[in-house]
Amino acid sequence: MSQGNVEVMRGIYDALARQDLYSTPVYQGHEGARQVWREMLSVFGEVEVEVEQLVDAGDQVVAVIREREVGRASGAPVETTHLAVWTLADGKVIKLQVFDDRQQALEATRLRE
Numbered sequence: 001m002s003q004g005n006v007e008v009m010r011g012i013y014d015a016l017a018r019q020d021l022y023s024t025p026v027y028q029g030h031e032g033a034r035q036v037w038r039e040m041l042s043v044f045g046e047v048e049v050e051v052e053q054l055v056d057a058g059d060q061v062v063a064v065i066r067e068r069e070v071g072r073a074s075g076a077p078v079e080t081t082h083l084a085v086w087t088l089a090d091g092k093v094i095k096l097q098v099f100d101d102r103q104q105a106l107e108a109t110r111l112r113e
Contacts, residue, residue, distance in 0.1 A: 002056045002057070002058050003056060004091060005056070005059065005061050005086075005088045005091070006054050006056050008061075008088060008091055008093075009054055009061045009063060009086055009088075010051070010054060012093075013049065013063070013065075016037070016049050017048075017049055042072070043071070043072060044070060044071060044072055044078075045070050045071065045072040045075070046068075046069060046070040047067070047068075047069050048067070048068040048069070049065060049066075049067050050065070050066040050068075051063060051064070051065060052065065052066055052081070055111065057085075057109040057111050059087060059088055059089065060085055060086060060087050060088070060108075060109050060110075061085075061086045061088065062084070062085055062105055062106075062109060062111065063083065063084040063085075063086065064083055065081065065082055065083070065084060066079070066080075066081045067079065067080050067081075067082070082099065082100055083098070083099045083100075083101075083102060083105035084096060084097070084098050084099075084105075085097040085098075085105055085108045085109055
């Protein structure tokens with residue numbers, strides 16, 4: 001099932017890249033997830049999300065994500081990289097943890113450097 005989890009996450013990030021707000025990950029229900037993305041997109045005029053790596057960790061997937069945004073009002077560019085640890089059960093996201101630090105993300109899983 002773990003490779004299936006990687007494919008689920010690939011689909012979620014593909015939907016985000018298309019700005020498909022009807023196929024986003026679950027965050028307190030489907031409508032909650034859509035609302036999170038709508039709010040994020042309302043702040044930025046442009047949003048680009050690049051999945052640098054998806055790492056299979058059994059019932060978890062670690063995503064290394066590079067984001068580039070441009071502030072809607074300020075026009076200021078923002079670029080950041082973060083790690084998302086997604087926990088899945090039966091092909092559905094049940095938990096998301098976001099980290100700036102690689103070691104902290106790995107500690108949230110059973111993976112080691």
